[in-house]
Amino acid sequence: xxxxxxxxxxxxxxxxxxxxxxxxxxxxxxxxxxxxSGRYGFIIMVTxxxxxxxxxxxxxxxxxxxxxxxxxxxxxxxxxxxVDAVVTQVNKMGxxxxxxxxxxxxxxHLIPTDMTFDPTEHCFASEDESVKISKDDEFAIGSIxxxxxxxxx
Numbered sequence: 001x002x003x004x005x006x007x008x009x010x011x012x013x014x015x016x017x018x019x020x021x022x023x024x025x026x027x028x029x030x031x032x033x034x035x036x037s038g039r040y041g042f043i044i045m046v047t048x049x050x051x052x053x054x055x056x057x058x059x060x061x062x063x064x065x066x067x068x069x070x071x072x073x074x075x076x077x078x079x080x081x082x083v084d085a086v087v088t089q090v091n092k093m094g095x096x097x098x099x100x101x102x103x104x105x106x107x108x109h110l111i112p113t114d115m116t117f118d119p120t121e122h123c124f125a126s127e128d129e130s131v132k133i134s135k136d137d138e139f140a141i142g143s144i145x146x147x148x149x150x151x152x153x
Contacts, residue, residue, distance in 0.1 A: 041076025042101045087137045092117045
């Protein structure tokens with residue numbers, strides 16, 4: 001999801017000069033990319049700068065605050081949403097997976113009952129072994145207590 005966000009950036013006067021705009025843009029990328037906001041979720045990446053406003057000098061410090069409007073790709077999963085996950089670790093308790101920047105744990109109690117843990121291969125496998133959950137597999141994961149969604153092919 002790409003949305004428009006705003007941020008006030010503070011810059012020290014030593015950064016003023018011909019490259020001021022580039023410095024502001026670089027500082028924005030450094031400060032916001034990879035962070036998490038309760039309202040918008042994870043800010044994955046700044047895609048464009050909409051506006052850089054006029055700076056306002058802060059009394060006493062000499063620092064200048066620039067209002068910046070920018071577009072960013074954000075990731076905020078909602079309850080009931082189905083997400084694609086990559087399995088990173090499997091043990092007898094369940095498996096860990098990455099969903100973009102999120103780490104999730106799927107308990108063995110939420111894995112279909114026909115699948116059992118195989119300690120020799122470190123995977124969960126169905127009785128007929130047609131489906132296996134092992135490291136580096138991609139799965140679609142839904143909300144708790146939903147039907148099994150299965151392996152992404």
